[in-house]
Each structure stands twice: as C-alpha cells, then as structure tokens.
Amino acid sequence: xxxxxxxxxxxxxxxxxxxxxxxxxxxxxYVENTGNQPGVVFSTTISAPSAAWIQLNFxxxxxxxxxxxxxGSYFVMTSTLDSAVQTMHASHLVQWLNxxxxxxxxxxxxxxxxxxxxxRNRVVIGEPTINEEETRSxxxxxxxxxxxxxxxxxxxxxNSLYAYCTAFIINDPAHSMLTAGHCAGGGLQIIxxxxxxxxxxxxxxxxSPSDQYAVDPFFSSxxxxxxxxxxxxxxxxxxxxxxxxPVSGTRRVLRDGDHAAEP
Numbered sequence: 001x002x003x004x005x006x007x008x009x010x011x012x013x014x015x016x017x018x019x020x021x022x023x024x025x026x027x028x029x030y031v032e033n034t035g036n037q038p039g040v041v042f043s044t045t046i047s048a049p050s051a052a053w054i055q056l057n058f059x060x061x062x063x064x065x066x067x068x069x070x071x072g073s074y075f076v077m078t079s080t081l082d083s084a085v086q087t088m089h090a091s092h093l094v095q096w097l098n099x100x101x102x103x104x105x106x107x108x109x110x111x112x113x114x115x116x117x118x119x120r121n122r123v124v125i126g127e128p129t130i131n132e133e134e135t136r137s138x139x140x141x142x143x144x145x146x147x148x149x150x151x152x153x154x155x156x157x158x159n160s161l162y163a164y165c166t167a168f169i170i171n172d173p174a175h176s177m178l179t180a181g182h183c184a185g186g187g188l189q190i191i192x193x194x195x196x197x198x199x200x201x202x203x204x205x206x207x208s209p210s211d212q213y214a215v216d217p218f219f220s221s222x223x224x225x226x227x228x229x230x231x232x233x234x235x236x237x238x239x240x241x242x243x244x245x246p247v248s249g250t251r252r253v254l255r256d257g258d259h260a261a262e263p
Contacts, residue, residue, distance in 0.1 A: 028123045061098065
C-alpha cells in the first residue's frame with residue numbers, strides 16, 4: 001500500500017525522517033562447524049529500545065563454504081515483533097551493500113549458519129540503523145494523498161538522503177523502475193512493495209523482507225523527458241529469501257497506454 005503525494009497550495013506539513021546509528025558493535029570472532037550437520041555457529045540479538053524499525057550493518061564478513069554448491073555459510077535474521085525473516089548468503093551481502101532489510105520493531109535475532117568442515121567464519125555487526133525521528137511539522141495541512149493498491153508501485157528508501165520516493169515498474173526488458181529524477185541522485189538502496197500504513201505517531205512501517213528488493217548498485221540513470229522532466233531509472237535484484245523477482249505473481253508491469261493512479 002502506497003500513498004501518492006498530492007499537490008497542495010501553501011506550506012504543508014512535511015515528513016521529517018532522521019535515521020540514527022545505535023552505538024554498539026558485535027563481533028562473533030572466528031567460529032566454525034565441527035559437527036556433522038549444518039547448524040548455528042553464532043547467534044545474538046540486536047536491540048534498540050523503542051525503535052520503530054532496525055536495519056543491520058555488517059562491517060566485516062567471512063563466510064566459509066561454497067555458495068554455488070550449496071555449502072556456503074549464511075545469515076538468518078528474524079524480527080521479534082512480527083517474525084519476519086531474511087536469509088542472506090555472501091552474494092546477497094554484495095548486492096545489499098552489507099546491509100540487511102528493514103525489520104519492524106526494536107529487536108532482531110541473528111544467526112550464522114555453517115556447514116560441517118567448511119572452515120572459519122566471522123561477522124562483525126556494526127552500529128544498526130534505526131529511526132530516530134519521523135514527525136510532521138508543527139503547521140499541518142490536509143493530507144490529500146490517496147491510497148493505492150497498484151502492485152506495480154513501490155517505495156524507494158534512501159540511506160544517504162534519509163528520504164522516501166515513489167517508483168513504478170515499467171515494461172522494458174529488464175523490468176526497470178521509474179522514479180523522480182531528484183530521487184535518483186544516489187543513495188537509493190531498497191525498493192519496497194505492499195507498503196503498510198505508517199504508525200499514528202508518523203513513524204513508517206516496513207513490509208516483510210520478502211517484499212523488499214535491493215536496488216542494483218551498479219546501475220542507475222537519469223533521463224530527460226520532453227525537456228521538462230527528469231526521470232530516474234532503477235533496476236532491482238532478486239530478493240534473497242526465495243530468489244523471487246518483483247515482476248511475478250499478480251504484480252504486472254506498466255505498459256504503453258497505462259498510467260499510475262492519479263494523486
């Protein structure tokens with residue numbers, strides 16, 4: 001579910017989002033599986049009391065085994081609040097720039113799974129990103145945005161801009177997404193679908209990690225259209241949990257002649 005921004009006159013309330021880093025670092029040390037079955041070789045819990053959401057950041061990672069042959073070590077992260085799960089292998093860490101999905105709530109459990117006899121592993125979990133403040137200005141005006149259930153439309157999250165933009169899937173061979181040109185300047189990290197409504201205090205809620213997709217860090221472009229508009233072009237990577245691409249199931253692309261929901 002996504003709200004489309006409407007245009008209103010005068011000065012309206014703005015959503016001010018500030019992300020903070022929680023000062024804590026967790027180091028697993030070197031661990032390995034000396035048994036005869038795959039299993040957990042390290043586990044911990046990351047907490048940020050009263051946070052609306054948490055994103056984990058990985059400073060150092062050493063994963064043993066071979067991901068291609070099915071013996072690669074991997075992470076399993078679970079939100080305590082809603083039991084949402086994300087699994088990440090070594091290739092996913094590259095795609096996600098050593099960050100996890102966003103997890104709702106103030107606590108996430110972390111497990112490192114390794115296969116027998118594959119060697120040493122280590123993970124250093126840096127300061128997690130949490131929501132520090134997401135409030136509206138003191139001079140509010142009517143909210144003219146409309147709810148949308150269009151499965152082609154998603155929310156783009158930026159870690160460097162601390163902002164959120166709307167994007168929609170288009171019908172090119174790569175099933176890219178279009179967003180406003182000023183949103184594509186850098187720092188776009190995750191595209192979310194099936195976005196839930198925000199909390200009453202203005203803090204945002206995130207969908208399940210299975211509805212979060214990494215923005216391809218090696219591809220982004222800005223195009224000019226009719227000399228007046230700048231459009232950002234993004235590409236998405238498959239989500240780690242099930243290997244699904246956003247263009248699947250009931251989600252269809254925006255084709256010539258279609259239009260996104262009007263504000």
